[in-house]
Amino acid sequence: MKKRIAVALTLAALFVVSCKPHISTSARHLENYAPVTIPAPDLSGITDNGKEVLNLYRFAADQADAIYWEQNFGPRETFDDLKDPDARTFALLNYGPWNRIDNQPFLPGYGPKPAGARFYPEDMTVEEFRKLQDPDKYSPYTLIRRKENGELETVWYHEAYKEQVHKIADLLRAAADITIKPSVRSYLLKKADAVLTDDYYGSDLAWLDMVDSKMDLVIGPTETIDDELLGIKASYGAYVLLKNQERTKKMKAISARLPELQASLPGDPAYHSFVPGYESHVFACDVIYYGGYPNAGYKNIAINLPYDTRVQEEHGTRTILFDNIIREKFNRTVFPAGMLLFEGVDQAHLDANAFYWDIVYREVAKGLGVKETVNGKGSVAEALGNEALTLEKTKSNVLGTYLLMREVDAHHVDALIMKPDVIATFVANVIRSSRFGTGDATGRANLIIYNYLLEGGAIERKVSGKYGIDYGATEKAIADLCARILKIQATGDLKAATEFVNKYAMVASAIKADIVNLELEKIPVDIRLNYER
Numbered sequence: 001m002k003k004r005i006a007v008a009l010t011l012a013a014l015f016v017v018s019c020k021p022h023i024s025t026s027a028r029h030l031e032n033y034a035p036v037t038i039p040a041p042d043l044s045g046i047t048d049n050g051k052e053v054l055n056l057y058r059f060a061a062d063q064a065d066a067i068y069w070e071q072n073f074g075p076r077e078t079f080d081d082l083k084d085p086d087a088r089t090f091a092l093l094n095y096g097p098w099n100r101i102d103n104q105p106f107l108p109g110y111g112p113k114p115a116g117a118r119f120y121p122e123d124m125t126v127e128e129f130r131k132l133q134d135p136d137k138y139s140p141y142t143l144i145r146r147k148e149n150g151e152l153e154t155v156w157y158h159e160a161y162k163e164q165v166h167k168i169a170d171l172l173r174a175a176a177d178i179t180i181k182p183s184v185r186s187y188l189l190k191k192a193d194a195v196l197t198d199d200y201y202g203s204d205l206a207w208l209d210m211v212d213s214k215m216d217l218v219i220g221p222t223e224t225i226d227d228e229l230l231g232i233k234a235s236y237g238a239y240v241l242l243k244n245q246e247r248t249k250k251m252k253a254i255s256a257r258l259p260e261l262q263a264s265l266p267g268d269p270a271y272h273s274f275v276p277g278y279e280s281h282v283f284a285c286d287v288i289y290y291g292g293y294p295n296a297g298y299k300n301i302a303i304n305l306p307y308d309t310r311v312q313e314e315h316g317t318r319t320i321l322f323d324n325i326i327r328e329k330f331n332r333t334v335f336p337a338g339m340l341l342f343e344g345v346d347q348a349h350l351d352a353n354a355f356y357w358d359i360v361y362r363e364v365a366k367g368l369g370v371k372e373t374v375n376g377k378g379s380v381a382e383a384l385g386n387e388a389l390t391l392e393k394t395k396s397n398v399l400g401t402y403l404l405m406r407e408v409d410a411h412h413v414d415a416l417i418m419k420p421d422v423i424a425t426f427v428a429n430v431i432r433s434s435r436f437g438t439g440d441a442t443g444r445a446n447l448i449i450y451n452y453l454l455e456g457g458a459i460e461r462k463v464s465g466k467y468g469i470d471y472g473a474t475e476k477a478i479a480d481l482c483a484r485i486l487k488i489q490a491t492g493d494l495k496a497a498t499e500f501v502n503k504y505a506m507v508a509s510a511i512k513a514d515i516v517n518l519e520l521e522k523i524p525v526d527i528r529l530n531y532e533r
Contacts, residue, residue: 026086029099029106032435033298034332034524038324040532041242041288046214049178054240054288056175057217061238061291063164063171064219068236068292070161071118072096072226082107093297093528100297101525103228103439116229120144121152128152129230138382140234141198141221157221158198161236165195168219183210188217195220204306208315211281216241216320222305223293224389225440231386237293239303244323247284250414251321254364255280258316261403262368267483271490274370280316282360286324289531298436298526301326302359304366309379312367319363321356328527330355336523338428341514343466349424353415354404358426361407362400369395373492383492387501393445395485398478401426405475423474427459427467434511435518435525444505451504452481461510 043051069076073096082088087107091097097105098113105111114122120129124144129137132152136142142154158165169192176188187206194203200220210216218241221234254261258280265272294300304319306312330352338350370380377383384391404422407413434450436443453459458474459467488496507515518525 026084026090026106029090030086030093030528031522032101032519032525033093033528034328034526035530036328036332036527037530037532038287038289041286043242047180049180050215052178053175053184054215056171056178057215057219057238057240058289060168060171060175060217060219061240061289063168063291064236064238065291065295067157067161067164068296069095071235072296074118095296099439101435101437101439101443114229116233117226117235118143119227119233120229121146124152126230138232139198140224140232143233156198157236158196168192168195172219181210181213184213186210191217191219200306201308201311204308204311205315207306208281208311208318214243214245216243216283216285218303218305218320219291222303222307225442226293227386228440229386231381231389235293237295238289238291239287239294239320240289240291241285241320241322242288244284244286247321247323248282251282251284251319251360253412254282254360255316258364258367261364264403264406265368265399265482265486266402266479267486270374271483271486272369273374274313274368274372280318280367282319282321282364284321284323287322287529290529295529298442299325299329299529301329302363304363309371312371317367319360319367321360321363323356325527326356326359327352332527333432333524334425334429336521337432337518338424340518340521340523341431341467342424342428343462343464343468346424346467346469349418349420350428351417351421351425354417354421354425355429357407357413357415357417358401358404358422358429360400361403362396365396365399365403366392368399369486370490374490375492377492380489380492384489384494384497387494387497389441390444390448390501390505391485391489391497393441394448395482395489397430397445398449398481398485402478402482405478419475420471423471424469427453427469427474431467431511431514432518432525434507435515437507438505444501447506447511448501448504449481450511451506451508453477454508454510456480 079088079091090106094100097107097110099106103113121144129144134154136154137144141157143160144152145155147153172188172192176185179185187203187210190203190206194200219238221236224231224234226235227233262272302321304317306317334355335350339347372379373383381388401422405419408417408419408422430446430449433446436446438444453474456473456477458470458477462468488500
């Protein structure tokens with residue numbers, strides 16, 4: 001093992017010095033994503049009307065997919081003529097010629113990915129954006145474009161993607177005509193209006209009211225991860241889901257306790273005074289189909305929506321766990337990574353149930369904390385700018401684990417897991433997810449956590465070359481990190497946020513060795529999906 005770690009460290013050093021965009025073949029890149037087939041869903045409990053609705057959902061998701069291609073790169077057909085099938089597959093996985101782990105090109109003829117994707121003119125500066133006298137520029141649903149005279153202007157999504165959004169609206173209205181569920185009909189009609197106007201408030205409320213359907217469709221612009229320039233613009237995507245009725249019933253107790261969980265957060269109570277709405281729900285679902293942003297690169301395993309703070313305060317949020325994706329991620333990435341990186345005593349605490357419940361509370365944590373600064377600086381997102389998303393993802397990751405540890409202590413979790421299971425599984429996932437690098441907020445968030453734990457002595461490299469976990473120190477570090485981030489968010493301290501991210505969101509030498517070691521053992525970074533029809 002010492003020899004293997006020494007080799008890994010040597011290779012890591014060489015990697016840093018000599019890495020070029022095209023050093024790895026597309027086939028090697030693909031090895032980082034384990035292929036997973038999503039089987040055709042069991043629709044035995046779905047009516048014939050419901051099956052037709054489900055088909056229309058999938059067609060609508062394909063239109064969201066087409067919009068996302070335009071937002072991220074441009075025409076999908078660009079890659080149809082690639083002779084290398086692995087290069088074509090990897091381009092389709094990444095929705096463009098850039099590896100989403102580092103935003104560097106893997107195909108010749110392309111430079112680094114623009115920080116603002118295609119939301120802004122590639123030559124636009126941040127200062128130029130600030131000078132634009134148009135309040136619509138801050139909307140997540142507008143593009144920034146240049147007029148013929150070179151001046152900037154805003155273009156609403158429903159205008160820029162007119163053909164696709166009209167098709168989505170038509171498909172949703174057709175599904176509304178078929179469904180026998182009044183709540184589903186209401187949601188679909190309001191969502192159809194929303195994509196045509198970029199006003200999602202009414203459809204968000206209708207979605208939260210739609211609790212009696214066995215299926216779900218989340219469609220539209222939501223995540224702002226692709227906007228690395230300003231962290232404002234939302235990417236289009238779609239999730240087609242089938243509810244796990246039995247598991248969802250078990251989640252109801254969490255929804256009822258959100259105000260209690262909020263009050264239990266670490267640090268100054270003034271920094272988590274936001275009161276989540278009482279209509280929040282937690283659903284367990286299986287993914288049937290992803291379209292657009294959710295299908296690009298690594299796969300989401302849960303969501304917590306809507307992001308609109310008005311809706312969160314007035315009505316709450318919906319947390320959806322993707323059971324089948326969570327299971328595949330643990331089996332193919334988290335567990336093998338932990339077995340490689342940990343000593344035996346810590347390997348024994350790697351647990352699939354601990355991973356599942358950590359994801360549950362991570363998503364719940366997204367609706368907790370604060371949404372507005374406590375000192376008049378506006379929303380947290382406005383105050384922290386392009387650091388906001390990295391801080392939010394870091395917060396939800398550590399806060400979810402903090403909450404789960406407390407819940408396990410209080411015997412509120414319906415699973416046979418112990419606190420060391422929670423901690424070991426969390427650490428394994430942090431190291432595994434650090435392989436996403438600094439290319440986006442998810443990778444940066446996990447690097448922050450990794451470096452914070454390392455600095456605090458929570459984890460350390462043993463003589464064996466493997467990690468040892470100090471469980472008490474890890475628990476303390478997690479609580480401290482939660483409190484620190486909650487304070488930065490609540491006070492809207494951009495200077496502190498920037499300094500914090502710059503200090504901790506780095507690929508340290510230890511993690512470089514881990515990355516090489518995991519690649520030598522061919523342990524995937526993530527999964528890629530194929531769908532049975």
